[in-house]
Amino acid sequence: MNGYIEILLRSVSFILFLFLITKLVGKKQISQLTFFEYVSGITIGSIAGEVVTGLEKNYLQGTLAVLIFGLVTFLSDYFSLKSKKFRDIMEDSGTVIIKDGKLLEENLKKEKYTIDNVLSLLREKNVFKLADVEFAVLEPQGKLSVLLKKENRPLTPKDLQMKMPSEKEPYTIIMDGKILDDALRWSGKSRGWLYTELEKMNATLDNVFLGQVDSYGELTLDLYDDKIQVPQPQQRPLLLASLKKTQADLEIFSLSTECEKTKAMYKKNAEVLQEQIDKLTPYLNG
Amino acid sequence: MTVASNVKQCLVTITGIESQLSTLALNSLDREAQAVFHEAAMKIETVKKDLQYRVLELERQEPQYKGS
Numbered sequence: 444m445n446g447y448i449e450i451l452l453r454s455v456s457f458i459l460f461l462f463l464i465t466k467l468v469g470k471k472q473i474s475q476l477t478f479f480e481y482v483s484g485i486t487i488g489s490i491a492g493e494v495v496t497g498l499e500k501n502y503l504q505g506t507l508a509v510l511i512f513g514l515v516t517f518l519s520d521y522f523s524l525k526s527k528k529f530r531d532i533m534e535d536s537g538t539v540i541i542k543d544g545k546l547l548e549e550n551l552k553k554e555k556y557t558i559d560n561v562l563s564l565l566r567e568k569n570v571f572k573l574a575d576v577e578f579a580v581l582e583p584q585g586k587l588s589v590l591l592k593k594e595n596r597p598l599t600p601k602d603l604q605m606k607m608p609s610e611k612e613p614y615t616i617i618m619d620g621k622i623l624d625d626a627l628r629w630s631g632k633s634r635g636w637l638y639t640e641l642e643k644m645n646a647t648l649d650n651v652f653l654g655q656v657d658s659y660g661e662l663t664l665d666l667y668d669d670k671i672q673v674p675q676p677q678q679r680p681l682l683l684a685s686l687k688k689t690q691a692d693l694e695i696f697s698l699s700t701e702c703e704k705t706k707a708m709y710k711k712n713a714e715v716l717q718e719q720i721d722k723l724t725p726y727l728n729g
Numbered sequence: 730m731t732v733a734s735n736v737k738q739c740l741v742t743i744t745g746i747e748s749q750l751s752t753l754a755l756n757s758l759d760r761e762a763q764a765v766f767h768e769a770a771m772k773i774e775t776v777k778k779d780l781q782y783r784v785l786e787l788e789r790q791e792p793q794y795k796g797s
Contacts, residue, residue: 658759682749712780723769726765
C-alpha cells in the first residue's frame with residue numbers, strides 16, 4: 444500500500460516539476476525542434492517515467508537529471524539567440540534541393556533523402572510536377588519549402604493590378620455573452636457604441652455567443668439561438684448602391700433640363716460622383 | 730413626381746451618403762481607409778451644396794412646388 448501512495452506523490456510532484464521545466468524551455472520545444480532539443484525532450488520524458496515508477500531508485504537523483512537536461516536545453520536556446528556561430532553549430536541551416544528547376548543530387552545524398560522522399564514532400568505541397576518548381580529548400584525540421592515558378596503561383600490581386608484596401612485584423616469583442624473589455628479598447632470602440640449596435644441588430648448581450656468587429660467598425664454576431672436571423676452588416680454595399688443611384692439620377696437631370704447652366708452643373712457633379720465611386724469601390728465592396 | 734421633388738429626393742440621398750461616409754471615416758481603423766472616406770465625404774459635400782442651390786432656384790421659379 445505504501446508503494447501506491449509513494450507513486451501517487453511522485454507522480455503529482457513530477458507533473459508539477461515537469462510543468463515548470465517545460466515553462467523554462469519554452470514553446471519552441473513543440474513547434475520547431477532542433478535535433479538536440481528533440482533528443483533532450485525525449486530523455487526528460489523517459490527519466491521522469493523511470494523515476495515515477497521505479498520505486499527502488501532514488502527520487503532526488505532523477506530530479507537532478509531532469510533539471511540538468513532542462514537547464515542545458517534552456518542554455519543552448521539562450522546562447523543560440525545570442526550568437527550566430529553557436530546557432531550554426533546547434534541547428535544546421537536548410538539545404539537547397541532544387542534550384543532553377545533542377546534537382547541537386549549531391550545535396551540530396553548529403554541529407555540522405557531518396558527521390559521518393561522528395562517527391563512525397565513535394566506532393567504534400569500540392570506539387571506533382573518537378574518542372575513546376577523553381578527552388579526548394581529542405582528545412583532543418585525536415586519540411587520542404589517550395590518556391591513555384593512565377594506562372595504556377597496562385598493568382599493574387601497584385602497580378603491583376605487590382606488595388607486592394609489594406610484591412611486590419613478583426614477583434615473579438617464578445618465571447619459567451621461577455622464583453623471583452625481589452626479587445627474593445629484595442630478596436631477603439633466603447634461599451635456605449637456596442638450597446639447601440641446590439642440594439643440596432645435586435646440582439647441582447649446574453650444571447651450573443653461570439654461578436655467580432657472588423658476594421659470598418661462593422662459588428663458581426665453569432666447568437667446562441669440559431670433560429671434568430673441576425674442581419675449581416677450591409678452598410679457599405681448599400682452605400683455603394685445609393686452612390687450609383689444618385690450618380691444616375693444626376694445624369695438623368697442633366698439630360699432632362701433645358702437650361703444650359705444647370706445642365707453643366709449636373710454634368711459636373713455626376714462626374715464628381717463617378718470619380719468618388721471609382722475611388723470607393725474597393726472599400727465598399729462587401 | 731415633379732422635377733422639384735425628384736431633385737429634393739436626390740438631395741436627401743446625397744445628404745445620407747455624406748453622413749454615412751463620415752461615420753465610416755470615424756469608425757474605420759485603417760488610416761488609409763479613413764482618409765479615403767473623409768475625402769469622399771468632402772467631395773460629396775460640394776455636390777450637396779450645388780443641389781441645395783438648385784432646389785432653392787427651383788422653388789423660386791415654381792413656387793407652387795415649395796415644400797413638396
